[in-house]
Amino acid sequence: MRMLGIETSCDETSVAIVLDDGTVVTSLIASQIERHRPFGGVVPEIASREHLAHLMPLVTRALADAGLTLHDLDGIAVTAGPGLIGALLVGVAAAQGISFGSGIPLIPVNHLEGHIYSGYLRLESAATPVPERFLSLVVSGGHSSVYDVQRDGLVMINRTRDDAGGEVFDKVAKFIGFPYPGGPQIERAGSGGDGSRFDLPIPTFKDESLDFSFSGLKSTAIRLARQTGLADVAAGRDGEEVPAVLADFCASFQKAVGDQLLDRLTRIWDRLLEKDDEPPAELVFAGGVASNGELRERISAWCDRRGITIRLAERRYCTDNGAMIAFAGWQKWGSRDRFDSRRVRAVSRIAAGTETF
Numbered sequence: 001m002r003m004l005g006i007e008t009s010c011d012e013t014s015v016a017i018v019l020d021d022g023t024v025v026t027s028l029i030a031s032q033i034e035r036h037r038p039f040g041g042v043v044p045e046i047a048s049r050e051h052l053a054h055l056m057p058l059v060t061r062a063l064a065d066a067g068l069t070l071h072d073l074d075g076i077a078v079t080a081g082p083g084l085i086g087a088l089l090v091g092v093a094a095a096q097g098i099s100f101g102s103g104i105p106l107i108p109v110n111h112l113e114g115h116i117y118s119g120y121l122r123l124e125s126a127a128t129p130v131p132e133r134f135l136s137l138v139v140s141g142g143h144s145s146v147y148d149v150q151r152d153g154l155v156m157i158n159r160t161r162d163d164a165g166g167e168v169f170d171k172v173a174k175f176i177g178f179p180y181p182g183g184p185q186i187e188r189a190g191s192g193g194d195g196s197r198f199d200l201p202i203p204t205f206k207d208e209s210l211d212f213s214f215s216g217l218k219s220t221a222i223r224l225a226r227q228t229g230l231a232d233v234a235a236g237r238d239g240e241e242v243p244a245v246l247a248d249f250c251a252s253f254q255k256a257v258g259d260q261l262l263d264r265l266t267r268i269w270d271r272l273l274e275k276d277d278e279p280p281a282e283l284v285f286a287g288g289v290a291s292n293g294e295l296r297e298r299i300s301a302w303c304d305r306r307g308i309t310i311r312l313a314e315r316r317y318c319t320d321n322g323a324m325i326a327f328a329g330w331q332k333w334g335s336r337d338r339f340d341s342r343r344v345r346a347v348s349r350i351a352a353g354t355e356t357f
């Protein structure tokens, strides 16, 4: 059984074919990063136009690479939200057209659910079985949440009250002059830096909330960068050695993001242990920020200390991709009759686990 996955919610056009056991047959990504870079962030209008230009050629190429035709497909999974509305519309309209023309069922997928399950996806081999229950920490450019995922639905345990984790990587990086997207730039510049040189805050709330909050960290880091003479210091330095103060700043910032992720995970875990005799045994770490090596190591070590099995999304499946959408589509395969392909619509803001597509 083969599922075509289509992802166009932001700045990557991606198409994949994934078998029902999670084997990835082919996974193609046309990244638009270079097109958005001059603007320091994603420009929605450009994103839509790029998706329009690249999506159908990618579908054709994915089928050709796999030696298949449309009629060899059993299902089509498409990201229906959340995301940029114009970008989503390109994917949804294309998927609807293919589905309507061929009679292949269409499954609308929540982009966040793509990330949530992506820790179980493996390149070119069968996926790791998805357990009855697991926790999933998704930190991307638009979202930061921990989910308690169960067969009959998922519960969002926390969320960010303001900026997303990846968003603050991007904004702080932009201030010091790194090109978009800033996460990988900060990681590279910070490697070898002293992460304890600058003390950056972990926010807490009076109401004991477990939510994330990254905007205070962003403002403090930007103020610190200004005071330390780091505003725009990285602009045009491509390939040059990173000054020690910049390396220390990037390492300290990255450490502060990790400190907050671990602080929230610890409090969430302690609360679960209090009320749950059988807490989840596995934790997925996914989303663009989960490609960060230091954060992967710290979260893995945190899991090891508690006897939790860590399921790190493979790096290629951390940032947006069609394979995770096809795989999430397989998780919903049993309920495919509920979706009328002609009625599926794109929704720009929608939480994981809610189905009003």
Ligand code: KG4
Binding pocket: 010, 139, 140, 141, 142, 143, 165, 166, 167, 169, 170, 181, 182, 183, 184, 187, 287, 288, 289, 290, 291, 292, 293, 318, 319, 320
């Ligand atoms: O999941 P994703 O591709 O898109 C969204 O759904 O938002 O995540 C993109 C985000 C960007 O903010 C990018 O800076 C961040 O992931 N990111 C990283 C790293 N690689 C990508 N953040 C920290 N360290 C990285 N190595």
Ligand code: ZN
Binding pocket: 111, 115, 140, 141, 287, 288, 319, 320
């Ligand atoms: Zn994403």
